[in-house]
Amino acid sequence: MHVPDGFLDAPTSVATGVVAATAVGIALGRARRELDDRTAPMAGLVAAFVFAVQMLNFPVAAGTSGHLLGGALAAVLVGPWTAVLCLSTVFIVQALLFADGGITALGTNITLMGLVTVLVGYLVFLAARAVLPKRLASVPLAAGLGALVSVPVAALGFVGLYAVGGTTDVDLGLVASAMLGVHTLIGIGEAVITFLAVGSLVAVRPDLVHGARPFLQRRELTILGPDDGLDGSGTLDEQGTGAEPSTSQEASA
Amino acid sequence: MSRRPSLRWVAAGVLLLALVLAGVVSYYASSSPDGLESVSSEQGFADSATTSSTSDSPLAGYGVSGVGDxxxxxxxxGVAGVVVVLVLAGGLTWAVRRRPRPESAEDASATREPAGSR
Structure with a gap:
């Protein structure tokens, strides 16, 4: 769904550029809470993985293809604010190095595919996770549902922008129904990929899946606590041992 | 309870998968127009697209210019893209991450810059 230059007029492109820049600025601050020494490396890898899977267009209808957008996937794996940073990086690299998506359309592409998909995907994920049984197996399912909904909503987001700043006179109703139809199919592919990717990581290291944490901490505290010390994975935040950093720093200096 | 793979193994696995998908599997991806391209053709606004100003980039269109095969x-x-995205996104998220609180005097002094010992 990479929007090329020329589809939207200058004021709309500037507006989406401001929205994208503001959101990335906020995300830079908020992502800090999601990132530590273990999750930061995962975030870079999730961005690289999303880039790779975005190259894999799958056929969805006669003569039409689609690829993963990755908003719900990244939000569930590394947290929504970090996901915004990861996806924005992907779209910037695609636009600058690969000429995929326009330069003036970069704000539009970050807004639609990096903000809308993350927001919608993560909210649907949270709602589904709250409704589904409270166990780890629900996490990939909820992520898939978030992915499924996120793609057609982003497609409608494009139609909304086109209604405001489209450069060609078109029948918006026809554009909306065509966009919704094809992107519902792409959303099914998005859901399958997201389910498989989240399911794989939940199976091997659920503690590395941001969206799985509420189910883990309770269990790890009561049952798995001793294992954490043995394998050194450090699932839970370690509380300070009581040493006073400020005084020890002065002593060492 | 079986042992879990270490973070290092998981990271290596994800990286290897990304490199194989972008470097090898991408060749078999569908080359049909994507959803937006297809709809813009049907609905008559595809022609308003202009060529990207980065279309002369050596990697434009997911190919390396000068490589015939x-x-x-x-x-x-694809491999270049994975590496660039990993470095940029990984560097950014590493830079903004929460720093662990120093847990003991040794850790605190070991990780500190030698600024205090000038």
Missing amino acids: ARLSGGLA
């Missing part, structure tokens, strides 16, 4: 060209471009 399509499989090699696309594969190299």
Whole structure:
């Protein structure tokens, strides 16, 4: 769904550029809470993985293809604010190095595919996770549902922008129904990929899946606590041992 | 309870998968127009698209300019993209991450810059 230059007029492109820049600025601050020494490396890898899977267009209808957008996937794996940073990086690299998506359309592409998909995907994920049984197996399912909904909503987001700043006179109703139809199919592919990717990581290291944490901490505290010390994975935040950093720093200096 | 793979193994696995998908599997991806391209053609606004100002980039269109073999060209471009995204996104998220609180005097002094000992 990479929007090329020329589809939207200058004021709309500037507006989406401001929205994208503001959101990335906020995300830079908020992502800090999601990132530590273990999750930061995962975030870079999730961005690289999303880039790779975005190259894999799958056929969805006669003569039409689609690829993963990755908003719900990244939000569930590394947290929504970090996901915004990861996806924005992907779209910037695609636009600058690969000429995929326009330069003036970069704000539009970050807004639609990096903000809308993350927001919608993560909210649907949270709602589904709250409704589904409270166990780890629900996490990939909820992520898939978030992915499924996120793609057609982003497609409608494009139609909304086109209604405001489209450069060609078109029948918006026809554009909306065509966009919704094809992107519902792409959303099914998005859901399958997201389910498989989240399911794989939940199976091997659920503690590395941001969206799985509420189910883990309770269990790890009561049952798995001793294992954490043995394998050194450090699932839970370690509380300070009581040493006073400020005084020890002065002593060492 | 079986042992879990270490973070290092998981990271290596994800990286290897990304490199194989972008470097090898991408050759077999569908080359049909994507959803937006297809709809813009049907609905008559495809022609308003203008060529990207980065279309003369050596990696434009997911190929390496000057490499004739399509499989090699696309594969190299995919691998380059994975590496660039990993470095940029990984560097950014590493830079903004929460720093662990120093847990003991030794850790605190070991990780500190030698600024205090000038």
